[in-house]
Amino acid sequence: MAGFKKISLIVFLFLLKSSLLLAQTAAPPAVALPALTGQQKRILLLIAREALNAALENRAPREPRVGPRLEVAQPMVVSLYVDKKLRSRAWKLKSPLPLHQEAGALTASAISRPAGNFAPLRPDELAKAEISLAVLTNYARANDDREVPPRAAVIIYNGFIEWLAMPGDIESNKAADLLSHACQEAGLRPKAWLLPQTVIFSARVEELRETLFGD
Numbered sequence: 533m534a535g536f537k538k539i540s541l542i543v544f545l546f547l548l549k550s551s552l553l554l555a556q557t558a559a560p561p562a563v564a565l566p567a568l569t570g571q572q573k574r575i576l577l578l579i580a581r582e583a584l585n586a587a588l589e590n591r592a593p594r595e596p597r598v599g600p601r602l603e604v605a606q607p608m609v610v611s612l613y614v615d616k617k618l619r620s621r622a623w624k625l626k627s628p629l630p631l632h633q634e635a636g637a638l639t640a641s642a643i644s645r646p647a648g649n650f651a652p653l654r655p656d657e658l659a660k661a662e663i664s665l666a667v668l669t670n671y672a673r674a675n676d677d678r679e680v681p682p683r684a685a686v687i688i689y690n691g692f693i694e695w696l697a698m699p700g701d702i703e704s705n706k707a708a709d710l711l712s713h714a715c716q717e718a719g720l721r722p723k724a725w726l727l728p729q730t731v732i733f734s735a736r737v738e739e740l741r742e743t744l745f746g747d
Contacts, residue, residue: 565606565669568601568740572602575602575632576635576740577663577740577742578596579632579636579639580636581742582596582636583635584639584661584663587644598632601631605629605634606667606668607667607671608638608665609665609698610638610639611664611665611698612653612662612663613661613662613663614653615660616662619657620642620661621650622641624637624638625687635665647696649717664739664740664741664742665740665741666685666698666737666738667737667738668685668737669738673732674686674732675732676726677711679734680707680711680732682705684735685737686707686714686734687735688714688715688724688731688733690715690720690724690727690729690731691729693719695715697710697714701713707734
């Protein structure tokens with residue numbers, strides 16, 4: 533009987549944590565935010581680049597001055613590419629910092645504590661890394677791949693596993709393929725997104741790449 537109660541408590545805690553996680557993540561922004569301007573995108577990329585340079589030079593990053601739009605909190609993804617290949621990624625979906633803080637904080641995480649199985653970048657890789665930032669907006673629950681808009685990021689939850697995949701991660705434009713890729717990267721079976729216990733969200737992406745704006 534004691535063993536049964538212990539198992540029931542574990543199941544209850546598991547379901548409670550999963551429910552809280554989904555409730556926190558599913559909440560969309562209360563107010564529709566204006567799109568970032570080209571100048572604001574450049575500033576965020578410069579903040580991320582400063583965080584990378586500070587790590588290379590073993591110093592604290594310099595504090596930026598920003599306008600009100602970059603003081604708004606939004607979920608963000610930072611990806612680091614070396615020789616055009618994704619080498620590290622970090623993201624923050626729940627309780628994000630203001631954009632200008634998140635750009636630096638997530639870049640630091642991508643350098644030293646990247647998500648998943650990515651290995652921390654070596655100094656020689658950091659020196660030539662290209663930064664990509666993505667600001668995520670308009671979260672929506674999706675029951676299957678047909679409800680994922682074109683060129684949207686996908687987020688999967690399976691128990692305690694959270695994983696995110698960006699539309700440019702694979703060559704295919706099919707949401708089903710991106711969901712399978714997300715599952716594989718999370719250590720799940722490729723078709724795990726079809727299981728009832730896997731919850732799917734999609735989010736529109738406003739991507740900022742250094743190749744578009746220059747350093």
